[in-house]
Amino acid sequence: MRHFPPMNNNSPMADSSAAAVSAGVPTPAFSPLYQQIKGLILQSLQSGEWKPAESIPSEMELAARYRVSQGTVRKAIDELASDHLLVRRQGKGTFVATHAEDHVQYRFLKLMPDRGDLDSEGPAQRDIVDCKRSRANADIARALALRTGDAVLQVRRVLSFGNTPTILEDLWLPAAPFKGLTAERLADYHGPMYALFETEFGVRMVRADEKIRAVLPDATQSQLLKVSPSTPLLSVERVAYTYKDTPMELRRGFYSTENHHYRNALS
Amino acid sequence: MRHFPPMNNNSPMADSSAAAVSAGVPTPAFSPLYQQIKGLILQSLQSGEWKPAESIPSEMELAARYRVSQGTVRKAIDELASDHLLVRRQGKGTFVATHAEDHVQYRFLKLMPDRGDLDSEGPAQRDIVDCKRSRANADIARALALRTGDAVLQVRRVLSFGNTPTILEDLWLPAAPFKGLTAERLADYHGPMYALFETEFGVRMVRADEKIRAVLPDATQSQLLKVSPSTPLLSVERVAYTYKDTPMELRRGFYSTENHHYRNALS
DNA sequence: CAGTGGTCTAGACCACTGG
DNA sequence: CAGTGGTCTAGACCACTGC
Secondary structure, eight states, X not given: OOOOOSSSSOOOGGGGTTOSSOSSSOOOOOOOHHHHHHHHHXXXXXXXXXXXXXXXXXXXXXXXXXXXXXXXXXXXXXXXXXXXXXXXXXXXXXXXXXXXXXXGTTTTOOEXXXXXXXXXXXXXXXXXXXXXXXXXXXXXXXXXXXXXXXXXXXXXXXXXXXXXXEEEEEEEEETTTTTXXXXXXXXXXXXXXXXXXXXXXXXXXXXXXXXXXXXXXXHHHHHHHTOOTTSOEEEEEEEEEOGGGOEEEEEEEEEEOSSEEEEEEEO | OOOOOSSSSOOOGGGGTTOSSOSSSOOOOOOOHHHHHHHHHHHHHHHTSSOTXXXXXXXXXXXXXXXXXXXXXXXXXXXXXXXXXXXXXXXXEEEEOOSOOGXXXXXXXXXXXXXXOGGGGOSOEEEEEEEEEEEOOHHHHHHHTOOTTOEEXXXXXXXXXXXXXXXXXXXXXXXXXXXXXXXXXXXXXXXXXXXXXXXXXXXXXXXXXXXXXXXXXXXXXXXXXXXXXXXXXXXXEEEEEOGGGOEEEEEEEEEEOSSEEEEEEEO
């Protein structure tokens, strides 16, 4: 079970004494031990050895498993926790992060009511407008790292808060990992879509990039959101990634900002 | 120079043996040593003991000064660095972060060209349209933690990239800290405004909150940005804060998203 | 009470920078 | 080469959770 450092001279412990300058080549890149441990933990997350919401082994156990000190696995876990891949809970353990938790329900949704917060508007109402198989055009394919013409699932839905339709979203998903996803399945599920992806398809969204623009709705869009065609909307194009930076979803959202705004913290 | 922990029983070192349960009151709140050190460093930053772009004392020196181990000040500095208040540079030292650096010029500006990056469009052109003294109305006063009627500076400017006007901004600044700021001063300065605030007024912007909406421009706005009145714009309302969460600027920006988008990373 | 994560220390060695 | 931040270890003790 002992891991070995890549191609550089930074192995720890007993073997750290003599190994230094071996080949004459310039040492390629320095990768500290805790980064390697981080990689190993990441692999276990990816492979499903530890599932969302489950606890992972204690720091002591992991230290023994990887033959490093507790401090080293601690630093690895620290980084994974600040990436929101793990969640530490003092006295209880370290857990695999999940989208299926009340207090982080809307982690990727930055829309906020102008007064109060999303919870104060009651549970979001999610209406599936459409869900069909189709083929990726050039744009979709590029975003999802597929080839043009590859099978994708296309979903359209409307999110309403307090009975006011607020978000219209078009989603594209690679068909393969989401085999079996149907309109019924989606309509029957009341909760965050990313939570369903985790439990039903083992796909965990880890990070996302959004590009935001101001646009005018087309006829269909203004109808679905019940706004006039001259009401500008926020266009939010999101690519969401699983582990290893694999794109797994393209989402084009249209947000009504009559009573809401997109909130962003800069630091 | 020795600091003492707040009202709780967590002093380190020699005195950590017997101090535990003293008064019968429930221990108020636990504040680890490194957090206290962080607070002390923050104070020195605030007071101007170490100025932007300068280096702060080495970890060893700080450890001696605060009578704690190097590891403890390290953890304090780590947090300040991840808050972007300090910048660590291996082999050189730890420096006070600044907005006047090439590679972080646009740290708070999330607008990106649809192709390429901001640098590829050449230097931003900043045109001051207006700069005048006025009085805060209720909205402005609330945002800046002032009283209605307090003196404020009001600035209007246009940012152009590659000769295309792209951003129209209205700024409100509390008059007191920015005494002496004039249209000329602004027009003569070519560089990030927050850099000027640092060097000329000792005001360092540390974080900001933005609220984004889609809006239609009024006549003046469409004229200044050279877009038609039916072209939707991104409305970006920012409150920027110095140390201690003191609001120091309210900024209302109108971004043309014809060839640019607001980029945001979710994680 | 045992087990978990959280803090703190002390000391060794490594990688990087600049004179 | 000395000085800086960066890594790693080992061990002690603290705070929190749940049985």
